[in-house]
Amino acid sequence: MQNELPPLTAYSEKQRETAKEKYKVIAPYLQNEKTLTVLTEETGIAKRTLQYWIRDYKQFGLKGLIRKTRNDAGKILSEPEVVVSIEQLILKYKRNSLTSIHRMICEQCLKQGWQQPSYYQVYKISQSLSQSLKTLAHDGQKAYGNQFDLIHRREASYPNEIWQADHTLLDILVLNEKEQPERPWLTIILDDYSRAVAGYFLTFQAPSAIQTALALHQAIWRKRNLDWPTCGIPEQFYTDHGSDFTSNHLEQVAIDLKMNLVFSAVGVPRGRGKIERFFSSVNQLFLQDLPGYIGNGTKDTLLTLKELDGKLADFIVYNYHHRTHGTTKKAPIHTWNDTGFLPNMPENLESLDLLLLHVAKARKVHSDGIHFQGLRYIDVTLAAYVGETVVIRYDPRDLAEIRVFYEDHYLCTPISPEISDYTVDLKDIISARNKRKRSLKNQITPEKTLIEEIIHSKQSQIEVGSEKTEPIKSKLKRYFNE
Numbered sequence: 001m002q003n004e005l006p007p008l009t010a011y012s013e014k015q016r017e018t019a020k021e022k023y024k025v026i027a028p029y030l031q032n033e034k035t036l037t038v039l040t041e042e043t044g045i046a047k048r049t050l051q052y053w054i055r056d057y058k059q060f061g062l063k064g065l066i067r068k069t070r071n072d073a074g075k076i077l078s079e080p081e082v083v084v085s086i087e088q089l090i091l092k093y094k095r096n097s098l099t100s101i102h103r104m105i106c107e108q109c110l111k112q113g114w115q116q117p118s119y120y121q122v123y124k125i126s127q128s129l130s131q132s133l134k135t136l137a138h139d140g141q142k143a144y145g146n147q148f149d150l151i152h153r154r155e156a157s158y159p160n161e162i163w164q165a166d167h168t169l170l171d172i173l174v175l176n177e178k179e180q181p182e183r184p185w186l187t188i189i190l191d192d193y194s195r196a197v198a199g200y201f202l203t204f205q206a207p208s209a210i211q212t213a214l215a216l217h218q219a220i221w222r223k224r225n226l227d228w229p230t231c232g233i234p235e236q237f238y239t240d241h242g243s244d245f246t247s248n249h250l251e252q253v254a255i256d257l258k259m260n261l262v263f264s265a266v267g268v269p270r271g272r273g274k275i276e277r278f279f280s281s282v283n284q285l286f287l288q289d290l291p292g293y294i295g296n297g298t299k300d301t302l303l304t305l306k307e308l309d310g311k312l313a314d315f316i317v318y319n320y321h322h323r324t325h326g327t328t329k330k331a332p333i334h335t336w337n338d339t340g341f342l343p344n345m346p347e348n349l350e351s352l353d354l355l356l357l358h359v360a361k362a363r364k365v366h367s368d369g370i371h372f373q374g375l376r377y378i379d380v381t382l383a384a385y386v387g388e389t390v391v392i393r394y395d396p397r398d399l400a401e402i403r404v405f406y407e408d409h410y411l412c413t414p415i416s417p418e419i420s421d422y423t424v425d426l427k428d429i430i431s432a433r434n435k436r437k438r439s440l441k442n443q444i445t446p447e448k449t450l451i452e453e454i455i456h457s458k459q460s461q462i463e464v465g466s467e468k469t470e471p472i473k474s475k476l477k478r479y480f481n482e
Helices: 013-030 035-043 046-058 062-067 080-092 098-114 119-128 131-148 209-220 243-254 273-285 306-320 332-336 351-353 378-383 424-442 450-464
Strands: 162-169 185-191 196-205 238-241 258-264 370-372 375-377 389-395 398-406 409-412
Touching: 013 035, 013 046, 013 062, 013 119, 013 243, 035 046, 035 119, 046 062, 046 098, 062 243, 080 098, 080 119, 080 131, 098 119, 162 273, 185 209, 185 273, 196 209, 196 306, 209 238, 209 243, 243 258, 243 351, 273 306, 332 398, 370 389, 370 398, 375 398, 378 409
Parallel strands: 162 238, 238 258
Antiparallel strands: 162 185, 185 196, 370 375, 389 398, 398 409
């Protein structure tokens, strides 16, 4: 039955947000914190309605709550002053019930000439405030730290029970797109039980939930490298940067996959000892032997970010995963594998589409396909949409294909035929583009087009290290289980 519902990207942002509000209503029951009777008394929502929501969520995830959205669900108060006043009253008066808060705001509205909110609107605003914010406002910083940080120090009992994500500025200089030395950021996702790496992302951009989302997309889905089996949906995912727009998409995906998403403040070290130890291993066992490592004083030719990415992947899969861990006394990959469990996987890759990057400006479908980053993408489905405006999502690590959406519905996955035999990321394209610009500045007519530059670069890599290069992929892009 679950296959009959489209993925989250088939719905509008407003529909997903409305469904998330429903989830927040039933979450205390799902987490065995409150009974249905208590929820009915607190919210004024009929018990049968709550039962329908719980049934649909258990069967379909967040999509089930979208399916039966009421017309008036998620209605926002017209006066923002009323919303702000309600939030201030809730955070100021710890012991007051919502009935008392509702009475107080109605009195304020009478004095100010504002429209009085209903009790249910007050309740929805209260639910939209995070419990961490309420704890911080009511009980102070110490209580907040004890409740929302220390709880995550416990040991996981099995693989994929807890994943942690964190960022670090690497102690190495590599060449950026302008061929200038710069220190890159590493985002890592670590399985708490085995210490195996589930996913990572390298970038020159400062840490944000965008990097976390891209790393999580890689972590959950099966890897092309069969020597890296770590995958699946974790029961708890502990990360930071919970306030921006991308984290909102991260939260929607987490609710749909029934993954408990826990946000923490940036730079708070509590509960991060395991992941800090991994960063230390990267420093001592990997970076110190590379050109550009800060502290070794060498002036060797620096690596590019793409080269560092490839070396880091090899280090994780073939070195770190097979080294005996000082705490578990076993190699991370053996600890993850030896339990014999089957990871909980998403229904399909479309379930993770919200974690991909999307272009802020929509793209137009031309008669020869979609143009993006100097590449051309084609698919037979696009023939019926020539002249229409679409939205695309993509993984910057592999631009051989993009995912296309039309009016909030997934349309197709077109490929770029010129580079479909290679894994080409955004850095390859930028590097080739900058190389051509430098040629023009030197008044040298470029002999190769942008596409030819990229293909020549990929072929050179294959010739230099053919024993480590992945088999050339078919022009028809395929995924596991599809």
